Amino acid sequence: MKPESAPPDEPVESLDRLLRLPDPLPPCTRDELLGLYRQMALIRRVEELAAKAYTQRKILGFCHLYIGQESVAVGAAASTSDDYWITAYRDHGHAMAKGVSARAMMAELFGKRTGASQGQGGSMHIFDKSVRFMGGYGIVGAHVPMANGIAWAARAREEERVCVCFFGDGAANQGAFFEALCLAELYRLPVVFICENNGYAMGTPLHRQSAVTDMSLRARGVGMTREQLAGWDVQRVRQRVAAARQHALSGQGPVLLEIVTYRYRGHSMSDPAKYRPAGELEQVRERNDPLTLTRRDLQKDHGLDDAAIEAVLASVEEEADDSWAFAESSAEPDPATLYDFVYAPQTTSLAADTDLSAARPQES
Numbered sequence: 585m586k587p588e589s590a591p592p593d594e595p596v597e598s599l600d601r602l603l604r605l606p607d608p609l610p611p612c613t614r615d616e617l618l619g620l621y622r623q624m625a626l627i628r629r630v631e632e633l634a635a636k637a638y639t640q641r642k643i644l645g646f647c648h649l650y651i652g653q654e655s656v657a658v659g660a661a662a663s664t665s666d667d668y669w670i671t672a673y674r675d676h677g678h679a680m681a682k683g684v685s686a687r688a689m690m691a692e693l694f695g696k697r698t699g700a701s702q703g704q705g706g707s708m709h710i711f712d713k714s715v716r717f718m719g720g721y722g723i724v725g726a727h728v729p730m731a732n733g734i735a736w737a738a739r740a741r742e743e744e745r746v747c748v749c750f751f752g753d754g755a756a757n758q759g760a761f762f763e764a765l766c767l768a769e770l771y772r773l774p775v776v777f778i779c780e781n782n783g784y785a786m787g788t789p790l791h792r793q794s795a796v797t798d799m800s801l802r803a804r805g806v807g808m809t810r811e812q813l814a815g816w817d818v819q820r821v822r823q824r825v826a827a828a829r830q831h832a833l834s835g836q837g838p839v840l841l842e843i844v845t846y847r848y849r850g851h852s853m854s855d856p857a858k859y860r861p862a863g864e865l866e867q868v869r870e871r872n873d874p875l876t877l878t879r880r881d882l883q884k885d886h887g888l889d890d891a892a893i894e895a896v897l898a899s900v901e902e903e904a905d906d907s908w909a910f911a912e913s914s915a916e917p918d919p920a921t922l923y924d925f926v927y928a929p930q931t932t933s934l935a936a937d938t939d940l941s942a943a944r945p946q947e948s
């Protein structure tokens with residue numbers, strides 16, 4: 585028998601391999617969908633408060649908001665909650681969808697000791713190994729090869745887990761991205777690559793970065809299975825990420841999903857986003873807002889009334905306000921710990937570092 589890491593013998597028979605698996609999950613129950621709605625609303629509210637805190641200089645440094653894209657991270661989390669995730673600097677929504685609390689998120693943004701990364705990472709470097717959230721990274725495309733390493737380790741440990749790797753449309757034009765895709769397919773690594781195509785890389789629209797604007801086509805050159813889908817519908821994202829996960833775990837190789845979405849704010853807090861064509865944002869928000877669409881589904885398909893939805897939103901408001909108070913009252917990190925997390929502790933075996941439960945700092 586060939587070792588698992590050996591390349592396939594047969595050449596790829598077709599250059600265009602579409603993800604043919606049907607939706608694997610039963611439709612969301614009422615409570616599941618309400619849970620997804622609440623999570624999206626919480627991410628949005630925490631980020632709205634983060635924007636306010638930023639203008640008050642309670643949050644310093646870079647801060648890239650995810651508002652508008654919530655259905656991608658929340659839909660993906662609904663089918664990969666126990667898998668590994670890695671992402672770029674626009675990471676607040678991913679971290680929270682994967683299980684980082686509003687408190688740990690806000691405290692990290694405020695640079696406090698109780699934050700997910702103990703106040704030493706900040707907005708772009710949220711990390712929580714206890715929920716297998718392997719971090720946000722600031723160098724565009726640089727984390728994509730790391731997804732291969734995580735997936736390789738998961739397979740070597742015989743875990744039934746994939747690595748879900750999120751990146752932007754801009755990152756899909758970066759060299760490390762191509763190299764990572766090439767090797768991931770060659771070694772049939774269990775990775776679900778998710779290109780969140782939000783139409784812009786900083787101020788540059790997609791059609792001015794790349795002659796090809798269907799980013800899922802990046803898969804063809806390496807023989808990878810692909811699919812492009814609209815990302816506004818959280819239930820659709822949940823199903824298609826589940827299908828991609830199933831494919832990747834079956835040993836048939838990784839999948840590249842391009843999920844089309846839109847960011848409502850500028851690239852970062854310092855970008856007024858003057859480059860958008862007039863009316864574009866308003867039109868997307870009107871037609872495709874993930875929260876509005878999910879609210880509509882809850883009312884139409886599950887009979888929820890306005891009062892039930894408003895009650896959920898009130899509890900979200902309370903939790904987000906609480907995260908601000910928690911962050912504000914938390915202590916700063918001890919300056920003596922400044923260099924503590926620059927290098928990982930040395931380990932000698934793959935298995936030595938697998939106790940995830942102890943990794944998380946306590947919120948107190």
Ligand SMILES: Cc1ncc(C[n+]2csc(CCOP(=O)(O)OP(=O)(O)O)c2C)c(N)n1
Nearest residue numbers: 674722723724752753754755782784785786
């Ligand atoms: C290697 C590298 N080049 C340039 C930058 C500056 N930069 C930061 S974000 C960004 C745009 C990336 O856009 P995209 O991948 O679409 O992600 P989005 O911000 O839309 O989520 C650029 C060019 C960087 N951080 N790293």
Ligand SMILES: [Mg+2]
Nearest residue numbers: 752753784785
């Ligand atoms: Mg982008």
